Amino acid sequence: MENKKYIEIDNRKVEIEDERNILELARKANIDIPTFCYHSELSIYGACRLCMVEIEGRGLTTSCSTKPEPGMKIKTNTRQLREIRKTIIELILANHDKNCPTCQKNQSCKLQDLARRFDIDEISFKQTEKDEPKDESSHALIRDPNKCILCGDCVRMCNEIQGIGALDFAYRGAKVQVLPAFGHDISDVDCVNCGQCARVCPTGAIVPKKEIDEVWEKIDEDKMVVAQIAPAVRVSLGEYFGKEPGEVSTGQIVSALKMLGVDKVYDTSFTADLTVLEEGAEFLERLETDQNLPQFSSCCPGWVKFAEQYFPELLDNISSCKSPQQMFGSLAKKILPEKNNIEEEDLSVISIMPCTAKKYEAKREELKDEIDNVITTQELGLMIEQAGIDFNSLEPESLDMPFGFKTGGGVIFGSSGGVSEAVLRYVSEKVTGKKSDSYEYRETRGEEGIREVTVNLDGKEINMAIVYGLANAKKVAKDVLNDKCKYDFIEVMACPGGCIGGAGQPVSYDLETIKRRGESLYQIDKSLHLHKPQDNPYITECYDDVLDEIGSKRAHELLHTKYYNKQRISKEGLELIKQSKDKKIEIGVCVGTNCYVKGSQELLRRIMQYIQKKGYSDIVDAQATFCFENCSQAPVVRIGDELINGCTFDKAMNVLEEKIKNI
Amino acid sequence: MAKESLKMLHFEKICEILNDYDYRPDKLIPILREIQEEYRYLPEEVMTFVASSLDISPARVFGVATFFEHFKLSPRGKYVIKICDGTACHVKGSMNLYNTIKEKIGLGDEEETTDDLLFTLETVSCLGACGLAPVMVINDKVYGQLTPEKTEKIIEDIIKKEKDGEEE
């Protein structure tokens, strides 16, 4: 007997498998029901009302929120439904900044596309859009509230997938807006610049910030311009020019960049190889000394900022390695000027990344000046278009040496699990002391957001977790803190699927696209000559020439960095005793999350009591402040100019009395 | 001095409130309500503090605070005047009362609170005292069956009372 269940959509029989709603099922039947607010990776929201369908006997309902039941008869395209859809699109357009030609999302905008599909030639409603200022404060993103259609995709992405909630709805009714906390600039809040909000935004309300003009300027300036291409770019730029997702176009990218005026084109995979050696050695050392384990990867700048904000106590666990992008910058600025006989300021290093957070990373205080500009895959596509280059007809060219040479290990960095696999390729030989022919660790590959992998290396078990999505990272990090897991190595990537799902990639709302880009990276790995980073001869040369040994002092100077606790929201302290000018001593008690948990609130209360009791109110100012960014030493109290870590009441009183005596 | 210790108590009070609700994020609304009772509005710093204490994002706290009419993000006047604009009151001319008061206390357009923080004027959807329409509430006291003249007198009395209080 047949167990299959069927549903009827637009007079056609469609089998129900495990689709979570009618909308997905219709897609399977090759009917694209319009929607703004449905994403298979996010929770069901039901706000745009475009995906309504008619179910016989039940009437109109949204297909995103209705489970298919056997025997349902569904119509997706009736006169009434068309009228509803048209009206909704018109209503949205009446409250939308319609300067399409100057919009970054022009031609990849869902609203624009649906307006075309539904043949909206006139908007019969009153224009109600307001002129709100754009938020251009971030290095990575631009938020334009005038283009927001309030579908909530970004809100759910940031909250559900990334576990941050930097954006949320504020206000109500006609005044509703999507805003960072308290309406602050996005750069002043807990945003980690991953740009996933922009990836799912159907319009131009949140878009990656462009640096194209700066790059043109550098090219025009008669400087030496070198570019690095991140692994994920080569398997996605083709999409921009109409090719299938995953089609590899490394050679064309090189040709195009040369035509644009870039002098040398290198590969970020080269420094990814380098990262593997540095990070792998660091890992081996930690394994040996059993210190700062598990080791977290540090390639993803979104994750790094996330950890700095939420898990200050884990900062020592994060690999101190710079990301491949920054290693490249650091190395390029060190080596290339001399090699090419130019001054350092005459060299410009640009990177082409799938990522918006890389723009932020390049501007971090500790890393700045290593990379001059970061452009995304999309921006590169646009530059190629600007130059009028017919990308698809280009003859491929090879990358420049030495930084253009890589092993497969450096290429798979672009996919979630790639870093772990590459590290294993290095670590396994180090642990076992044997060269082996095999190089694949297929257990590291997969689509799940949290994957656990245990590898046995000659009796030595290594437990790894491979994580993408920062909400998943939060979960794993909490488990680590609560001793609920036994990992040795944890790879974290902020974006779904890893860098291939980055927000700088060509616009695609389909998760299948990301999957295919990933498969391509592993194909490239296969087709390459070498697979293990330690086998890269140019890396060896690099160590010989500049870096000394793996993990050496020199290597640390150039290739490693430091992390700092970050406040989630920048602002001033909360004043508890009114400030007056003649106060001599100021006390600040940190009540940030970490200190708070460690009892800083009780501490503050006792200090306040003490001040009152002793009658010090006139000379002592006490404040609850939000963060001294020294969270691992919580609770932290500042008395005058002295910062007391791990402060207790007695300690604080001793210092205070001392200070008062000295007045 | 009195003012200073008051501020300190407030901060303690927030921790007390959070404690009372066991730091449960689902209790955000009652927590904010109690905090507002302390401060008469929700200062930004306090909301951030609440967010980190409850382990939710500050944007979410802001989102909840701005969704509900009851929560106020700026300091409020000593006297909060709520004019009921429910159906019954509306039909009986509640907006006349609003305009009368607005003029009397010298509020500009788009303003809710007077510069001296004496009055806050707002409308509410229904106070459920329709039998007495039109109605207004000043702090907790309900005034019913009002006319613009009666209303003006009530406001004048308050202003006078405040002035006398100052002189004493």
Place this chain on the structure above:
Amino acid sequence: MCIDFDKIKNDFSSKEKNIQKRIIICAGTGCVANGSLEVYEEFVKILEDKNMDVVVDLHKENDENKKGYHVSKSGCQGFCQMGPLVAIEPEGILYVKIKPEDVKDIVEKTIKNNEIINEYLYTDPKTEKFCETKEEIPFYREQKRYVLKECGVIDPSDIKEYIYRGGYESAKKVYTEYSPKEVCEEISRAGLRGRGGGGFPTGKKWEFTRVKESKKKYIICNGDEGDPGAFMDRSIMEGNPHSVIEGMMIAAKAVGADKGYIYVRTEYPLAVKRIKKAIKDAEEMNILGDNIFGTDESYHLEVMEGAGAFVCGEETALMSSIEGKRGMPMPKPPYPADKGLWEKPTVINNVETLATVPLIIRDGSTEFKKIGTENSPGTKVFALTGNVPNTGLIEVPFGTTIREIIYDIGGGVLNKDGKIDNDSFKAVQIGGPSGGCLTEEELDIEMDFDKLVDIGAMVGSGGLVVIGKNTCIVQVAQFFMQFTQNESCGKCVPCREGTKQLLALLNEIIDGKGNAETLDELERLSKVITNSSLCGLGKTAPSPVLSTLKNFRAEYEAHVIQDKCIAGECEALLTPEIDPEKCRGCTLCSKVCPVDAIEGEPKKVHTIDEEKCIKCGSCAEKCNFEAIKGV
């Protein structure tokens, strides 16, 4: 442990026997606003001054032997307009509009000497007769107070009085004698339908939830009454809070829930206070809590104060806000019976529905079905307001016509001068922002859930606003649209953007800028909003527009075609004119007119040329005699 209701009742009645007279002062919000608490204080003070035994709290030990006068506060007695109300038992005398200075007189004459004081009695305006008791007052006489029966009589803060009058007997009965299924069946048989809006059968709702397998289930009482012009839930929560708690307990038994929330509007502080006290008292008596009536069942209640959002009356939005989120509705399915609060099966009932439940168990479904109509058994509480002499809270059986309510209970229709003039009736708005406006022709329909829906209105939460001829129907629609627009949560496009556009269209009409197409556009957009909005608030948001368009099309057309507002309310559509009675012929207006539209000789009445006038308003501004209208 089982509570001994009989002992409580005996105690209460022996104490009550000592009471010579009971003076009940209405302490509903309306009467409090009119100073009833001062009246209460005055009674206590004067009785004390006169050394008459005053009993304030029946259960206070040292009051026990007093053979005195019980002064108590009650919940809303309904006749808010006549407040403060003072009822004197056992005679059942009702004094209206009592001020503190009247108290002395009442004590001297009525309390001491049983003398009735006519000037404090209600006078029936039709017969001009004094009404001594509630029963003689048409406002009360024509009602059937079933759910509200004890409101306004009992002391809402005294759980013992509630028990004395048979309270918690129904709960005890279902906990000790019924199976959950039997409770659902009994309520289904009674045909009880939800009083909060759509009229969904309560028994069915419970049954859906009962059959769901889950360790945790919830009952939520929806007291987030937010319709402008409705306050029945507030009255019940203030006047008889235990009836709501008892209803919730029965619901809990029926579905197998052990936790409940009472969601109360924050604008109702008194209701919050009373409900909280009632829960505390019920817990202390072991009525609520664990091992209810000696069974192994538990039920715990928590009060959640809303924070001011009308949309939280929608059940999924209400649940979101209990979960500490923005009160934005979620798509249904899943229905609350399936995945409600914290994704657990949940029943949400409105206050009035829950307060009806103990009465059904007490009287039995057969008796209950005798009240009301076949499809809508029972009574419904309405908040009667607008242009009628008697406004207030009323309760009638389903099947009553609106005409009976307006003319018999409400006492007729008031014209703009406040005089009874039944010709000045224009419409009655029923069901608040989700309801519609009915005309003269529809006044004789025997009201029930289905019949109202048939004519494009709904019971809604039960606001009834009588609208006179002097009110412009477009402005009525605009008022409700403004309300929905303010209260829309902003989540779904049709409601957020659509109501904004509807409001703009209505404003166009009011500003005299509409045309025939505006009406078509209103209709077209209204239908899309109705069909495509996410929640009930959005789906019914256009109802005031659609029902007025249907019933008062001529008035709309007058606005857009003849440029006239029949009611004379829309300023932009007024004809400019100078009142000959007021004009002194000072000539100021003709001098200031920029288009020379005003003519007239000094000291003589001036006139405006309608054709020339551009309605700039300069003349009216200059006029010292308020003689110029319509500019």
